[in-house]
Amino acid sequence: xxxxxxxxxxxxxxxxxxxxxxxxxxxxxIRAGFGKVIFIIREEFAEGFKVKxxxxxxxxxxxxxxxxxxDKVVGDKQIxxxxxxxxxxAHAVLCCKGKVNEPFAxxxxxxxxxxxxxxxxxxxxxxxxxxxxYGIIGYNLQNTLSENGSVSRGVxxxxxxxxxxxxxxxxxxxxxxxxxxxxxxxxxxxxxxDAKVSMNYICYAPNVIDLCETEFxxxxxxxxxxxxxxxFLPSITNQFIQTKMGNVKVIGTEAKWFGVTYKxxxxxxxxxxxxxxxxxxxxxxxWAS
Numbered sequence: 189x190x191x192x193x194x195x196x197x198x199x200x201x202x203x204x205x206x207x208x209x210x211x212x213x214x215x216x217x218i219r220a221g222f223g224k225v226i227f228i229i230r231e232e233f234a235e236g237f238k239v240k241x242x243x244x245x246x247x248x249x250x251x252x253x254x255x256x257x258x259d260k261v262v263g264d265k266q267i268x269x270x271x272x273x274x275x276x277x278a279h280a281v282l283c284c285k286g287k288v289n290e291p292f293a294x295x296x297x298x299x300x301x302x303x304x305x306x307x308x309x310x311x312x313x314x315x316x317x318x319x320x321x322y323g324i325i326g327y328n329l330q331n332t333l334s335e336n337g338s339v340s341r342g343v344x345x346x347x348x349x350x351x352x353x354x355x356x357x358x359x360x361x362x363x364x365x366x367x368x369x370x371x372x373x374x375x376x377x378x379x380x381x382d383a384k385v386s387m388n389y390i391c392y393a394p395n396v397i398d399l400c401e402t403e404f405x406x407x408x409x410x411x412x413x414x415x416x417x418x419x420f421l422p423s424i425t426n427q428f429i430q431t432k433m434g435n436v437k438v439i440g441t442e443a444k445w446f447g448v449t450y451k452x453x454x455x456x457x458x459x460x461x462x463x464x465x466x467x468x469x470x471x472x473x474x475w476a477s
Contacts, residue, residue, distance in 0.1 A: 198297040199240050200448070202458045204465055205473040208240070209447065209457070210297050213306075214249065215474045217293075220306035221314070224250040226287060227297075228280045231255040244475040256283045261401065265408040268415050275404070276418030277388060282400040289394050291317040294421070296388045300457070301325070302443035303469070305389055312439055313391050320434030322425065323391035324352060325441055326384035329361075329368060332445040336452035338362040338371070342386035342422040343379065344438055352429060352436040355386060355422040384438055387445055390421060399433070400424055 199208055214225055225245075227237055234253060245251055256274045258267070260283050274280070281294055291313040295301060305325045312323045326344055333339060338360045345353040358370040361379065369376040404419055411417035425436055446460050447453065464470050 199236060200454070202454070203461050203470075203474065205476075207461075207474050209300050210241075211244075211474050212300060212461070212470065213295060213297075214241075214245065215470070216301070216303045216306040217310075218249050219303065220310040222249065222293075222306070222310060224252065226252045226254055226284060228254045228256050228283060230274070231257065248475075252287060254280075254283050254287055256280050261285070261404060262408065262412075263405070265405065265412050267408065267412045271415050273416070275407075277421040278400050278419040278424045279404060281392075281421065281424075282397060282404055285397050285401065288397065291391065291393050293389065293391050296447070298449075299387055299389075299445060299447040300460070301387065301389055301445065302441070304441050304443045308439050308441060309389065309391050312437070316437070317391055317393055319393045319395045321437065322393065322396065322428065322434065323437045323439050324355075324386050324425070325389040325391075326438040327387055327441060327443065327445050328381070329379060329383040329385045330381040331443070332385055332387060333361070333363060333368065334447075334449050334453055335456070336450040339449055342388070342420075342425075343370075344384040344386060346384060346438050350438050350440075352425070352438050354429065355425055357420050357422045384440065386422060386425075388421060390425065391439075396424065396428070399428060403427055 198210060201208060203211065217225065229237055234255070242251065256279065258271060258274050293309045293313060309325060317323060324344065329341065332341060340357065340359045341361050342355045342357050344355050347353050360371040361368065368379045368381060370379055403424055407419050428434060429436055446457055448457055465472055
């Protein structure tokens with residue numbers, strides 16, 4: 189719902205021919221070799237999404253839809269009566285149960301990840317990913333900040349073999365003076381500029397959906413009555429590691445992320461895309477042919 193942004197940023201046009209950020213992600217995915225895209229959305233947004241994407245993607249990549257709702261996969265668990273917001277990114281992936289049965293990548297609709305991320309993800313998914321080996325595209329923290337406010341990032345701790353040791357969701361990261369800090373319970377803590385962070389570009393085997401289902405039941409028992417609790421993918425990824433189900437490889441990229449957390453980010457996003465088009469990285473109309 190993009191509460192901080194104030195409108196449906198996922199379908200806002202930023203490219204020279206009205207392309208959304210999602211258009212560039214899908215375009216890069218097609219170039220990398222991906223064959224299908226599933227939109228995880230609220231059902232009330234479905235018609236708008238289909239109008240925006242179906243015609244131009246027809247014949248280029250298969251499409252499907254999964255509807256995320258507050259009551260989906262909740263079962264008989266008690267939840268807060270006044271809650272209206274769905275349960276977050278891990279719940280979104282859980283809603284794909286029965287639709288996704290092969291290795292897959294999950295991304296945010298409003299983040300620009302860059303061609304390199306899709307190329308590396310596709311290679312990993314087709315050569316290394318299995319039920320014991322997942323992967324995360326790891327960005328340098330300094331390449332993922334907003335000039336207009338704090339951001340949420342999954343901060344990665346990595347071992348000498350480039351495997352993820354743990355990932356911690358920091359929900360309030362921002363620049364302060366010449367450094368980067370995150371705030372938790374009113375206290376500031378420093379972060380390294382080159383710390384590897386997850387932008388929710390994660391490569392999974394399909395068994396992760398079963399893990400989401402098991403963990404979601406536990407989450408609801410503990411936090412189902414909270415109005416703003418969220419079931420995050422970093423928590424699932426941590427559980428996969430901590431219970432020794434397997435390893436998560438951190439796949440580094442030097443790409444500069446950009447996205448629209450705040451309304452004030454929009455001009456920067458548009459300018460960044462214009463520069464990429466001018467340099468020849470993308471055509472001026474992604475779907476002209």
